[in-house]
Amino acid sequence: xxxxxxxxxxxxxxxxxxxxxxxxxxxxxxxxxxxxxxxxxxxxxxxxxxxxxxxxxxxxxxxxxxxxxxxxxxxxxxxxxxxxxxxxxxxxxxxxxxxxxxxxxxxxxxxxxxxxxxxxxxxxxxxxxxxxxxx
Amino acid sequence: xxxxxxxxxxxxxxxxxxxxxxxxxxxxxxxxxxxxxxxxxxxxxxxxxxxxxxxxxxxxxxxxxxxxxxxxxxxxxxxxxxxxxxxxxxxxxxxxxxxxxxxxxxxxxxxxxxxxxxxxxxxxxxxxxxxxxxxxxxxxxxxxxxxxxxxxxxxxxxxxxx
Numbered sequence: 001x002x003x004x005x006x007x008x009x010x011x012x013x014x015x016x017x018x019x020x021x022x023x024x025x026x027x028x029x030x031x032x033x034x035x036x037x038x039x040x041x042x043x044x045x046x047x048x049x050x051x052x053x054x055x056x057x058x059x060x061x062x063x064x065x066x067x068x069x070x071x072x073x074x075x076x077x078x079x080x081x082x083x084x085x086x087x088x089x090x091x092x093x094x095x096x097x098x099x100x101x102x103x104x105x106x107x108x109x110x111x112x113x114x115x116x117x118x119x120x121x122x123x124x125x126x127x128x129x130x131x132x133x134x135x
Numbered sequence: 136x137x138x139x140x141x142x143x144x145x146x147x148x149x150x151x152x153x154x155x156x157x158x159x160x161x162x163x164x165x166x167x168x169x170x171x172x173x174x175x176x177x178x179x180x181x182x183x184x185x186x187x188x189x190x191x192x193x194x195x196x197x198x199x200x201x202x203x204x205x206x207x208x209x210x211x212x213x214x215x216x217x218x219x220x221x222x223x224x225x226x227x228x229x230x231x232x233x234x235x236x237x238x239x240x241x242x243x244x245x246x247x248x249x250x251x252x253x254x255x256x257x258x259x260x261x262x263x264x265x266x267x268x269x270x271x272x273x274x275x276x277x278x279x280x281x282x283x284x285x286x287x288x289x290x291x292x293x294x295x296x297x
Contacts, residue, residue: 047244049145049146049243049245050147072150073150074187075148075149075153075185076149077146077149077150080148080149080181083181083184
């Protein structure tokens with residue numbers, strides 16, 4: 001259910017949770033690009049109830065000390081579960097709509113506070129969405 | 136227009152509902168029928184924030200949903216009604232004779248439930264409620280996403296389609 005990247009033996013900084021194999025794929029891509037997947041923990045929601053999704057995230061936050069949660073869809077069960085956790089723990093930050101550019105910015109931003117790193121990553125992720133048309 | 140899908144889903148608002156069904160149905164409003172959510176401003180705000188801006192969301196407990204159903208059904212926009220559990224949909228359908236079909240979209244594992252499909256786990260009491268629902272003239276099928284084949288209740292209860 002959960003998996004950390006293996007390339008770099010460092011404390012995970014964030015949980016990545018999404019539909020199907022999305023989070024595992026994203027973390028794998030981070031590892032392929034920069035070998036820093038060890039800073040991320042991927043979680044899948046497959047087969048989980050809202051309660052078990054929330055429990056899984058809480059468990060991984062406690063186990064790893066991560067303070068940032070990345071989710072895929074704003075309407076997803078992972079996002080709703082993360083919102084409940086943020087309500088209980090103001091030290092945890094949620095970023096929904098994660099993409100690869102978001103995570104790459106985040107793993108290189110280890111000097112910042114979790115909130116600063118999350119904000120920077122979200123901005124980079126938004127900026128990476130571009131439409132290219134033949135003029 | 137009105138309600139195009141009556142769905143039982145214990146995740147309530149999530150990707151399969153908002154995107155998976157919402158896009159092909161062009162849903163412009165959701166009705167979330169859940170006694171607990173309807174009684175909590177925080178829960179309502181949580182689900183409201185999960186809905187895209189082009190969709191309206193209405194919250195109701197079962198009693199209110201029965202009273203307001205004619206208004207939902209008369210809405211000129213296509214909509215989706217979601218109940219978080221079988222008991223709520225059963226009570227709603229008993230009070231609203233206009234419901235012709237119910238989609239069993241997600242009832243996940245809990246103590247006392249037995250797996251029927253990958254996304255449907257039922258207690259004996261829930262099985263009886265679903266049988267009673269269908270006996271009252273409401274077609275019950277299981278289907279998690281639009282591209283999946285709808286599974287009739289008889290097959291669901293036999294647990295043969297996994």
